[in-house]
Amino acid sequence: MNLKALSRWTEKELKYLLLVPTILLLLILTVYPLIFAIIASLHTINIRTGERSFVGLKNFIQIISDNLFWNALKNTAIYSGVGVTVEFAFGLGLALLLNTRLAGRNIFRALLLTPMMLPPIVVAVIFKIMYIPDFGVLNYLLGLIGIKGMIWEASVKTALFSLIILDIWEWTPFMFLILLAGLQAIPTDPYEAAIVDGANKFQIFKFITWPLLIPAVLIALLLRLMDTLRIFDQVFIMTGGGPANATETISLYIYRHAFRFSNIGYATAMSFIMLIITVIISNVFINRLKAEEVFTL
Amino acid sequence: MNRLARNLLIALLLIGLLASVFGGGQQEKAKTSGKLVLATLNSIEGQTTKKALIEYGKLKGIKVEFVEAPYSNLFEKEVLDMSKKTGLYDIVLLDDPWFTQYAENGWLTDLGPFFKKRGESGLSDDFIPTSAAICRYPYKTGKVYAMPFFGNAQMFFYRKDLFADYGLNRAPKTWDEAYSVMKKITDAGNGIYGYVLRGQQGNPVVAQFMPVFWSFGGRMFNDDKSIVQIDTPEALTALNFFLKLKDVSPPGAESFNAQQLATYMLQGKAGSTINWPAFVPTFEDPKQSKVVGKIGYSPIPAGTVKGSSEIGHWLVAIPEGAKNKDLAFDFIHWATSAKNQKDYALKMGTPPTRISVFTDPELTKMPKFKYFLVLKDCIANSTPRPRISNWNEVENTFGIYLSKAVAGEITPKAALAKSQVEVEKLMKKAGYIK
CATH class of the missing domain: 3.40.190.10 (Periplasmic binding protein-like II)
Incomplete structure (x- = not known):
């Protein structure tokens, strides 16, 4: 083969050649671990005892009858559902507000982003202090307006919601940031046309802003849902899963089995189930995004 | 949709940047020969152990390295290293409830022969008996697999x-x-x-x-x-x-x-x-x-x-896969000596495990060490967490x-x-x- 032919071949196949490094990375970092995880989930693997044996679907059958797993799944679902909904509502409200010509809006925007810049561990430690019923600042403030203090994350009834409050405080800015980006990408012409046609503010929001914002909404919800489904650090610091298992989440439960009890096989099987749940949820969103023609796959 | 995509990209990049600033991990260094590598905690006890090793390195003219981790990470790192016998660490600092599992799996080096080489029969009698007991597997009666470094009891x-x-x-x-x-x-x-x-x-x-x-x-x-x-x-x-x-x-x-x-x-x-x-x-x-x-x-x-x-002691031990066992033993023997434990108590405020240090009048007359005598009794009277793996x-x-x-x-x-x-x-x- 002469040089010219080689060069012509390269020219023709260049697009595939350029993909090789990416595909290799994907194979090493995603495909291989995934296959490894599938195999591991079909084994009993215990680092402590050195046990390693093929058990078929036993891990999965055990998970189905594992009450602690279902309890953790329920807590995670409540955490994600409530947390993301409230964050979305707040984030949308703030984005709409700060997308107007408000005086000092740049300062507000910058200030709003600070919670997100703090490491989650630090936030958890500070909230733990603020939640102390006796001399925590929250109960003090409630006392000022005549409301009796609560015992926040220490009560079985309010523990999970106390954690959700923290999540809302820290991650509403994320929703805000993405929704604001979405709002600013909407062209101004439809608004001008609507005003000329005499539409009121509600109609403008319903028929122009919302439909054009949908792609950003979907992306924001998807990212936050995936994030909250693997919530770990705040819970680990604040409650350790208690009281009475009221705040045990899936990640915490998987962590316990993998790293505290050395039950790698069982932990991998649970991770696998979580992966499937996450993939199903993401697919719902990604299909909607495709329908919105944000990107084509 | 171009503007939306651009704005989103900027937003995501910003978030990624923040995450990478705050999510910086620790570097782990691999060991080469002629060095001592220590796995240690990021607490005051861990810092003291690190300082001790630096001092020891200077004394002997050898290179020393550290892997520092928070409590639960330390356990994970040690388990992964020792179960795979990678020999990454020459010395591990461990919490005593981890000891049974480490010893039962044969992950730790039997220190008996090393004591013998020095002409000693085993752990010094100067260690509080309950502190010495948790360094043995089986509990109290078995071989010595660790040395008690920091004495703790509620x-x-x-x-x-x-x-x-x-x-x-x-x-x-x-x-x-x-x-x-x-x-x-x-x-x-x-x-x-x-x-x-x-x-x-x-x-x-x-x-x-x-x-x-x-x-x-x-x-x-x-x-x-x-x-x-x-x-x-x-x-x-x-x-x-x-x-x-x-x-x-x-x-x-x-x-x-x-x-x-x-x-x-x-x-x-x-x-x-x-x-x-x-x-x-x-x-x-x-x-x-x-x-x-x-x-x-x-x-x-x-x-x-x-x-x-x-009882909740911090122990020092040598993994079975360690590459520099003689030197590692020399270090843990040196670090847990009465002279050094007293030195760390004075400089870092860490509690010892030796009776002679607990009762050292030079320490106990100082207000900040007045609790030493009580702590010694608490340790002597302590019960370990059940010794099960x-x-x-x-x-x-x-x-x-x-x-x-x-x-x-x-x-x-x-x-x-x-x-x-x-x-x-x-x-x-x-x-x-x-």
Whole structure:
């Protein structure tokens, strides 16, 4: 083969050649671990005892009858559902507000982003202090307006919601940031046309802003849902899963089995189930995004 | 859609940037020959061990390296290294409850031959016997696989002035005596609580319950671990008393960990607690504490039998796969010597494990070390967490039911009955119950 032919071949196949490094990375970092995880989930693997044996679907059958797993799944679902909904509502409200010509809006925007810049561990430690019923600042403030203090994350009834409050405080800015980006990408012409046609503010929001914002909404919800489904650090610091298992989440439960009890096989099987749940949820969103023609796959 | 895509991209990049700034991980360095590599904790004990190794390196002219990690990461790192026998670390710092699992799996080096080479028969008699016992596998009688570095055992902390106000001019000797004062302090309604309970689910609540359990004559297992003794009258008495302690504790105790206990004491809002001695320097520091000089240190009060603290030592050991065992042994032998332990106590405030250091008049005459004599007695009188290799699982399970009892979700009787069933399952799985 002469040089010219080689060069012509390269020219023709260049697009595939350029993909090789990416595909290799994907194979090493995603495909291989995934296959490894599938195999591991079909084994009993215990680092402590050195046990390693093929058990078929036993891990999965055990998970189905594992009450602690279902309890953790329920807590995670409540955490994600409530947390993301409230964050979305707040984030949308703030984005709409700060997308107007408000005086000092740049300062507000910058200030709003600070919670997100703090490491989650630090936030958890500070909230733990603020939640102390006796001399925590929250109960003090409630006392000022005549409301009796609560015992926040220490009560079985309010523990999970106390954690959700923290999540809302820290991650509403994320929703805000993405929704604001979405709002600013909407062209101004439809608004001008609507005003000329005499539409009121509600109609403008319903028929122009919302439909054009949908792609950003979907992306924001998807990212936050995936994030909250693997919530770990705040819970680990604040409650350790208690009281009475009221705040045990899936990640915490998987962590316990993998790293505290050395039950790698069982932990991998649970991770696998979580992966499937996450993939199903993401697919719902990604299909909607495709329908919105944000990107084509 | 171009603008949207661009703006989104910018937003995501911004977030990614933030995440990478704050998510920076630690670097792990691989070992090459002629060096000592230490796996250590990011706490004061871990820092002291690190300092000791740096000093030792200078003394001997060798290179030293460290892998530092927070508590639970350290456990993971050590387990991964030792189970795969990678030999990354020459020396590991370990919490004593991890010891049984490490030793049982043959992950640690038998130190016997190394002592012999030096013409010593084994661990020095100067170590408190209970401190030496947890370095042996099987417990107390077996071979030595570690050396005790930092001595820790729970102590009963109480406010001398408050207890005196209610007519008790000394440390309470029994739980009854202590409880009557605690109740009076809480009932007085000054916003001060008689006791502050560490009730967070998992390790915290179990660590808080064990000394009470033992002081009412309870034992979790029989000697060969073949019988679980959680659902017993002794345990029920202990748990009922434990819940009484919660009644005189501040609201929210269900989620308190050691730090919240210390906060209540420092703010002068609690009359007594059971906690680790690591908080003593804070209690006596006028910058942080409102109760300097007012806190008394004493052994755990007696219930139906003599009170006993939970022991919680930091040990140093050499992994089986270590590459520089002779040098590593020389270091741990040197670091745990009386001279060095005294030096670390003076410079870093860490508690020793040797009797001669605990009773060194030069230290005990200093106000900040006045608790040393009490701590020595607490350690000498301590009980270790059950020496089983699956303690993490047992502790987690027991911790769930204790948390449920403390939160009032189930009765004490039911909590113990359920723990009994679940712990028996774990013990069967681990082969202790045939």
